[in-house]
Amino acid sequence: MTALPIIAVTMGDGAGVGPEISLAAAVDNSLALDAEIIIVGDTNRLRQAAQILGISAEIVSIDGVDDYRAGRVNVIDLGLLPQDLPWGQLSAVAGDAAFHYVRVACGLAMAGQVNAICTAPLNKEALHAAGHRYPGHTELLAALTNTPEVSMLLSTPKVKVIHVTTHLGLIDAVARIEPGLVERTIRRGWSAMRASGVERPRIGVCAINPHAGENGLFGYGEEAEKIAPAIELLKAEGMDVHGPLPADTAFFLAGRGDYDLIVAMYHDQGHGPVKVLGIEAGTNITVGLPVIRTSVDHGTAFDIAGTGRVDTRSMIEALRQAIDLSGVVREGDS
Known part of the structure; x- marks a missing residue:
């Protein structure tokens, strides 16, 4: 019997549905007792997503994993997005931020500070516009972990x-x-x-x-x-x-x-x-990979980003699988 698994959720492309689905998964009642969920992303963008979704939650910036507290949304805020970033529009700034969310989460996993990574979608064109020439998450994570x-x-x-x-x-x-x-x-x-x-x-x-x-x-x-x-x-x-x-x-x-x-x-x-x-x-x-990574099986959905119409079930399931694959025996499990 050990402590809860710690899962780093990367917010994905801030112009897409990533902020909405990351927040929805972090506050989902079916997951709240099974893991310590930490979002690597942007606190202000998640607060905007909360307003769009009608979610009442305390969204707090933290410096690191040790600052996690239950009962709130804990965010390692990299501060890379402008307050007025448009929803649903291709942005090199958002693509660069999405890269760094993954980089930081991967570093936490490689250092053993989190047990798994769950990623919201990034936009490949935005990623490339920011100078990060990877076909997608899979190849990016392989490069970050030096996995051939x-x-x-x-x-x-x-x-x-x-x-x-x-x-x-x-x-x-x-x-x-x-x-x-x-x-x-x-x-x-x-x-x-x-x-x-x-x-x-x-x-x-x-x-x-x-x-x-x-x-x-x-x-x-x-x-x-x-x-x-x-x-x-x-x-x-x-x-x-x-x-x-x-x-x-x-x-x-x-x-x-x-x-x-x-x-x-x-x-x-x-x-x-x-x-x-x-x-x-x-x-x-x-x-x-030498780390556990799960993700949604859909893209950034620019056409509905910022509208509150996104289906959050895939992100919740991805987070559930990250928890299950983490290998941590949770309190109460036999």
Whole structure:
């Protein structure tokens, strides 16, 4: 029996829905007794979000983790946003701030001061406009932790998907895929599922081409060259791995419960089905980092930012998963 897990929530892009969903998750009654939640962001922006959402909460700037107090919203305020930052508009200032929220939270996690990071969405264009040339959170966190290779795992109540490649154009993604990368991705997914309590994960691996290439009818033999060798190696080790499967078949089978995890070869192959099956409760977990990181499975939603219309369920679920993955046994748990 130990103290509550400490979770650092990064506020994301301050011009998007990040402030609203971060605040909503921090004050959610279902999480209040399970963790010490500290937002890394901007106190004034969160107060604006509270007004928009009609939330009555004491929002307090703190200097560090040790200043946390229950019953209020605790914020490590980096003071990087102007008071009059417009909602729903691309901003290099907001992109730079979003980068630093992640940098500070990552530093806290690497130093052992927090048990996990939960990130609100940043905007890639704003991030790049600020001079931070990362395709997204996954690659940024890998760089900040000096991790050579990580994987994106999307989780919904119906299906879980890990990606061999993520933020690459389709031609580049196909070129990047090779047996070693496929093997390492499957291993990371297998370990993540085991850590979540699935003793013997059943894993379905997507093909690249329609109909899994149909014996060379579609594509140029990518399935046999790039995917099959990894599957055969892991099956020989005793893993319950199947494929290469046509992607449409793989997700159908996962949806009815045949597989615990699907391995997608590229970004949209995995993201499309996940967003159809459960974006409102979908979360993004970065697998392979030395720190725990979860996130929402949606973007900054500039079209509704600052309106109070955002669905906060994904952020609450992401925070719940960060708590559950933290490995801290909470008071009252056996």
